[in-house]
Amino acid sequence: MSIQSSVEVQTEWGIVSARQAGRNLAKEIGFGGVDQARITTAISELARNIYLYAEKGEIVIEAVEETRGTQKKKGIKITAKDRGPGIKNIREVMEDGYTTSGGLGAGLPGVRRLMDDFDVDSVMEEGTTITAIKWLR
Amino acid sequence: MAESKELLHDQYANILRAYLEEQSEQGLYYAQQFSKRVLEEQISPEEVVSLHLEVLEEFFPDLPKGAHESFELLLEVMMGYGLAYREHQSLRDKTKELEAEINVAANMQQTFLPDEIPHVNGLDVGVLSVPASKMSGDYYHFVKDDHDCVGLAIADIIGKGIPAALCMSMIKYTMDSYPEQRLQPGALLENVNRVVEQNIASNMFITMMYGSYDSRTHQFNYAGAGHEPGFYYKAAEDTFEELHAKGIVLGIKRNTDYKEYQLTVEPGDFVVLLSDGVTECRTDDGFIEREAITRLIRTYQHLPAQEIVNHVFYELERAQGFQLRDDFTLIILRRNV
Ligand SMILES: Nc1ncnc2c1ncn2[C@@H]1O[C@H](COP(=O)(O)OP(=O)(O)O)[C@@H](O)[C@H]1O
Ligand SMILES: [Mg+2]
Numbered sequence: 001m002s003i004q005s006s007v008e009v010q011t012e013w014g015i016v017s018a019r020q021a022g023r024n025l026a027k028e029i030g031f032g033g034v035d036q037a038r039i040t041t042a043i044s045e046l047a048r049n050i051y052l053y054a055e056k057g058e059i060v061i062e063a064v065e066e067t068r069g070t071q072k073k074k075g076i077k078i079t080a081k082d083r084g085p086g087i088k089n090i091r092e093v094m095e096d097g098y099t100t101s102g103g104l105g106a107g108l109p110g111v112r113r114l115m116d117d118f119d120v121d122s123v124m125e126e127g128t129t130i131t132a133i134k135w136l137r
Numbered sequence: 138m139a140e141s142k143e144l145l146h147d148q149y150a151n152i153l154r155a156y157l158e159e160q161s162e163q164g165l166y167y168a169q170q171f172s173k174r175v176l177e178e179q180i181s182p183e184e185v186v187s188l189h190l191e192v193l194e195e196f197f198p199d200l201p202k203g204a205h206e207s208f209e210l211l212l213e214v215m216m217g218y219g220l221a222y223r224e225h226q227s228l229r230d231k232t233k234e235l236e237a238e239i240n241v242a243a244n245m246q247q248t249f250l251p252d253e254i255p256h257v258n259g260l261d262v263g264v265l266s267v268p269a270s271k272m273s274g275d276y277y278h279f280v281k282d283d284h285d286c287v288g289l290a291i292a293d294i295i296g297k298g299i300p301a302a303l304c305m306s307m308i309k310y311t312m313d314s315y316p317e318q319r320l321q322p323g324a325l326l327e328n329v330n331r332v333v334e335q336n337i338a339s340n341m342f343i344t345m346m347y348g349s350y351d352s353r354t355h356q357f358n359y360a361g362a363g364h365e366p367g368f369y370y371k372a373a374e375d376t377f378e379e380l381h382a383k384g385i386v387l388g389i390k391r392n393t394d395y396k397e398y399q400l401t402v403e404p405g406d407f408v409v410l411l412s413d414g415v416t417e418c419r420t421d422d423g424f425i426e427r428e429a430i431t432r433l434i435r436t437y438q439h440l441p442a443q444e445i446v447n448h449v450f451y452e453l454e455r456a457q458g459f460q461l462r463d464d465f466t467l468i469i470l471r472r473n474v
Contacts, residue, residue: 104221105223113224
């Protein structure tokens, strides 16, 4: 599979489009309703962060595959990229209870929980790239 | 995992089927029990919504238009609850970890306190020290030499919890390193003051009262560093007097003199030392008065010193609805009749 879509995020419309693209692909890959909701929630959170803190950026959504021995795993990968200010204190941000939303469980720690693999790469003044993958079980 | 999901699915299907047949209270009770099950299995709210929809569609394959879609919306709404629920779980685990660490520290702190009260002929001693939370900011200390002379200290580290507890170890080691001054309360406080002043952050203070009792002469010498005054009970007159000692709080001024006071203890007389957690007990009617404490002591005066302090503590704890707001330390030292 090489389906990939990229959505520009600069307005709340962009957030909705990114969700839509994520849901379409998640359905296609075979994720159930609950997982679809998890994936779109993760996309929402990442896209909102771009919109709020970096002003603009993009969300790339693609299908991924991994082979381990004879087992093939399918999954969905979300990449959120921006050239915004970067995240200063990633370690603190990844701690529960840090978000400005305060104790509602969302934010980046929430994204990490919703997805299976999670990676943040952020350089001050240069930007942030966050990737998250959910595997189909 | 998949297996237990299937089990939950079947259970829920049974509960729902029974309830749809007959809307009984029993059915609702089963549902309540089921909710405990899903919590135990750490199933998040959105999964429960999805489970309900699944079972519903098995029962009614031809759901009216829009019913299925409405659940998609509900699922989305429940996502936030699911996230908050998971965060709550992880914070709970973290709290447990912290608690375990603090328990270890609290046990360590206990080792700073004397593990037993020295036994001295003709002297009856009672001590009770109870922290408001796990770590205490109150400190007490007893030493006895070969001549049956006793030194005793009570100190209150201003501030509570872990910083106070860390500070306590320093006081203990300072006191341990001036054994020759056990019977010179003024000189001892001067030394402790010097150490505290040099080693503690300027926003931390310690109040302390130190006394020594010579059981050969029945002299009680004491000095204080801004500490809550104790009481002195004179048996002959059946009265309580304030045991006040002038002196500046430890850690403020480098070279400070501490005035030493002297009392001759007659049979039946006793000294009461306390921390402000005793006098600052707060009930619904406001602070407890110092008089109330002497009144309480009087009520139990006929008992051994240890039982007096136990009873006084219980009464004050009760008056506050069994919630201590400050660390509590009470010491009674009585010359036997
Ligand atoms: N793409 C980003 N660029 C710059 N800073 C970000 C970005 N994403 C997150 N942050 C910073 O990390 C913090 C935590 O983000 P998040 O976990 O989503 O919680 P919240 O958005 O509720 O504050 C944000 O307050 C923001 O300071
Ligand atoms: Mg956010």
